[in-house]
Amino acid sequence: MHQVREEAIVQTVIRLLGEKGFDAMTVDEVAAAVGIAKASLYKHFPGKEQLAAAAMVHVVRRALQFLQIVPPDISPVDKLKSVVGWAMSLQLADEMPALPSRNSSLRPVLLGNSDYMEGLRALGEQLGAWITEAQAQGLITASLPPQVILYTLYARACDPVVGFLKQGSQFSNAQIVDMVLRSSFEGLNSRPGSA
């Protein structure tokens, strides 16, 4: 009950974080969207930052869960594409929070949240393993440090291009994911082997 309510709150916060960002999101909005009194929110979470942090932890948890169901028999680069494509789908469904800006009051709270930091570490570890594996197999470029690849994948997961293209409503969600994934992995330059 208490747990179910909390789940609904977190879900709402994730959506609002995606739509407006942390600073523009108000806890009045959150309360109104969930359909509870603002004061009730504070029974669940001590403050706005912790509210947002809970949402971020939830997203990281879901990402870790997704890693579990990535087919183990596909190539490491396809595993990476699968994860990034999944994240883009989340964004299209308004379930991917925007990155907090560097000076946001949210940042220190996230850095001090061990659930979040531990989740991020686990995420980076698994993705990092796939990256080096893919590099060893010659599937992704070895001329970029694995860390740069990892950051790039994180950035693509919340790439604003997805939102731009969605707004135009000229393409289906599947097309958007496909195009942005291709531009990321194959690059913008033409390729000898590609069409």
Place this chain on the structure above:
Amino acid sequence: MHQVREEAIVQTVIRLLGEKGFDAMTVDEVAAAVGIAKASLYKHFPGKEQLAAAAMVHVVRRALQFLQIVPPDISPVDKLKSVVGWAMSLQLADEMPALPSRNSSLRPVLLGNSDYMEGLRALGEQLGAWITEAQAQGLITASLPPQVILYTLYARACDPVVGFLKQGSQFSNAQIVDMVLRSSFEGLNSRPGSA
């Protein structure tokens, strides 16, 4: 005098927009950073949104100026790389505002600002011409619509990866620009012809 003051204000706003984003930026901060009273700001700009809009117009103007000095004898894809690399350098110098979120109060003001919209149109027109030219020459992929390429270039110009890598302070600015440019144009996949 009045003009010089206004230039200093805009410069400060550009920096703060890059550091904190529109919502987290306060006009008290702007006034303090410029070294004038808050009331004086309102002699120059009617409100916070217009303040930010002036900064955005300034950035677009600078981009258009940069287009003028791009060497005309290089390939269209190199022209595009040059522009995106320049934008990344701006970001590294804290002179590239962050994208406003979709529901920001800044958005309608920007959409109603004819200087901004006209600048953006001119920018898109020139870049679009280079894109189709590069596609016609087989230099960049023709399997993505020009509009998708254009959006992708805009997104790379304020790519958060640049900030991530800068924060680590493990790479020089030139290295960061080079790596992010390569990841964008050559892609993450390994290439037959590359190292």
Place this chain on the structure above:
DNA sequence: GTCTATAGCTCGATAGAC
């Protein structure tokens, strides 16, 4: 529902130029 802090915004006084 109430309290408090703060962010956006404005006004009246002051100071200097002419």
Place this chain on the structure above:
DNA sequence: GTCTATCGAGCTATAGAC
């Protein structure tokens, strides 16, 4: 003396917190 520019101080609304 008038005019303009600037700034300290204050107003109002609202967001976070209880």
